[in-house]
Amino acid sequence: MNDRGRDAPFDARTLLTSRTDSLREANRRRIIRAVMVTPGTQVSIARQTHLSQATISAVVNELVQEGVFVVDSGEGERGKRVRLGPVRGAAVGVEVNHSSVTVAARPVGAADVEYSTVEFGADQSGNLWFRRAVRLIRETVERTGLTSDHIVSIGVGIPAAIDPRTSRITQVSSSLGWNMTGDPRDQFQHEFSNVPVIVDNEANLAAYGEYVHGVGLDGHETMLYVKASVGIGAGLIVGGLIFRGRHGIAGEMGHLAMDTDGTVCRCGNRGCLETLIGGIRLLSQVREAYAGYRIDSPQSLESLIERAKGGDPVCRRVLTDAARVMGLALAKVCNLLNPEIVVLGGELGMAADLLLTVIEDSMRLHALRGMFDPEFAPVRVVGSELGRQAGARGALSFALQVDQTIPA
Numbered sequence: 001m002n003d004r005g006r007d008a009p010f011d012a013r014t015l016l017t018s019r020t021d022s023l024r025e026a027n028r029r030r031i032i033r034a035v036m037v038t039p040g041t042q043v044s045i046a047r048q049t050h051l052s053q054a055t056i057s058a059v060v061n062e063l064v065q066e067g068v069f070v071v072d073s074g075e076g077e078r079g080k081r082v083r084l085g086p087v088r089g090a091a092v093g094v095e096v097n098h099s100s101v102t103v104a105a106r107p108v109g110a111a112d113v114e115y116s117t118v119e120f121g122a123d124q125s126g127n128l129w130f131r132r133a134v135r136l137i138r139e140t141v142e143r144t145g146l147t148s149d150h151i152v153s154i155g156v157g158i159p160a161a162i163d164p165r166t167s168r169i170t171q172v173s174s175s176l177g178w179n180m181t182g183d184p185r186d187q188f189q190h191e192f193s194n195v196p197v198i199v200d201n202e203a204n205l206a207a208y209g210e211y212v213h214g215v216g217l218d219g220h221e222t223m224l225y226v227k228a229s230v231g232i233g234a235g236l237i238v239g240g241l242i243f244r245g246r247h248g249i250a251g252e253m254g255h256l257a258m259d260t261d262g263t264v265c266r267c268g269n270r271g272c273l274e275t276l277i278g279g280i281r282l283l284s285q286v287r288e289a290y291a292g293y294r295i296d297s298p299q300s301l302e303s304l305i306e307r308a309k310g311g312d313p314v315c316r317r318v319l320t321d322a323a324r325v326m327g328l329a330l331a332k333v334c335n336l337l338n339p340e341i342v343v344l345g346g347e348l349g350m351a352a353d354l355l356l357t358v359i360e361d362s363m364r365l366h367a368l369r370g371m372f373d374p375e376f377a378p379v380r381v382v383g384s385e386l387g388r389q390a391g392a393r394g395a396l397s398f399a400l401q402v403d404q405t406i407p408a
């Protein structure tokens with residue numbers, strides 16, 4: 001099947017290209033993809049692929065004989081880890097934010113991920129951010145020792161809702177330069193014409209990253225990931241899958257109507273959660289408090305958090321008030337969804353040590369009590385483990401595991 005020389009590595013693109021339409025071939029590709037996302041035991045491959053143990057065992061044996069897979073021969077479950085043999089290919093993930101783009105890339109058989117970030121995002125007019133993102137993808141892949149020709153998948157998270165059936169944007173904030181009819185997947189596909197590209201909401205992909213590589217490693221049936229940054233989004237994982245809803249709008253927590261007489265939001269509604277605790281609002285509260293005094297106000301959410309950690313009483317107060325409101329919003333969401341675990345990500349996730357207790361106290365005050373009953377494994381509220389890398393890392397793994405045809 002491979003026209004490779006005796007010692008040359010397998011070409012990942014060839015392994016993932018469909019030879020026939022048979023179910024057997026499809027299962028084989030799914031298992032290869034699962035091991036590319038994360039090496040693991042046959043049990044963990046079953047959890048990822050939803051295939052039977054018998055199927056997995058047969059395919060793993062076949063791939064071990066071919067030399068595509070290697071099984072570590074240690075004792076116990078962990079010892080029998082299935083990993084990739086010499087296979088050459090690169091997987092890429094991109095997180096597009098309002099004011100930054102982060103790219104993650106790694107060889108499909110390696111654990112270490114290369115990250116690059118530019119402070120230049122979707123709020124910058126026209127297509128400039130896109131050109132920067134394309135250049136950053138090529139540069140980051142080259143840092144892994146591979147080239148753009150080796151890319152097998154690109155996942156892109158963008159700050160917009162995406163229709164899961166068509167990959168088109170269904171809802172985008174008017175503060176972005178995109179028009180509603182734009183199709184970011186087409187743009188990337190045009191640039192990387194022989195690589196499958198998947199586009200999804202950036203909070204969904206961050207949730208996926210946290211589920212596969214971070215907090216979710218402990219095994220959770222349902223996980224709510226909140227990305228609290230300049231905007232506030234959320235991703236919901238149910239049984240290992242991203243829950244998107246019919247229009248891809250599920251999880252737009254920042255636009256929960258909290259105060260119908262409140263400030264008009266960038267979405268056009270009034271009193272959304274984002275108008276109360278979005279990054280821009282938090283920064284303006286600090287600016288107001290220090291107006292007229294010879295104290296510099298923080299210019300970014302990150303520096304506001306740093307100042308709060310350093311003891312600045314105004315920054316601290318603004319953040320703890322925000323945490324109380326976040327707790328109220330989470331109580332509403334949890335009453336509706338009852339997740340097993342809530343993960344605080346985005347910039348506010350970096351202040352988890354300051355905020356989690358306040359958030360949880362506020363949730364307890366407003367959510368149904370059963371969720372916090374010590375008799376029934378209460379809902380856990382934790383900080384993100386992957387931090388700012390969750391989105392790009394999740395985009396990388398999500399696109400890699402989807403069995404999509406590689407364009408010829």
Ligand SMILES: [Zn+2]
Nearest residue numbers: 255265267272
């Ligand atoms: Zn809104």
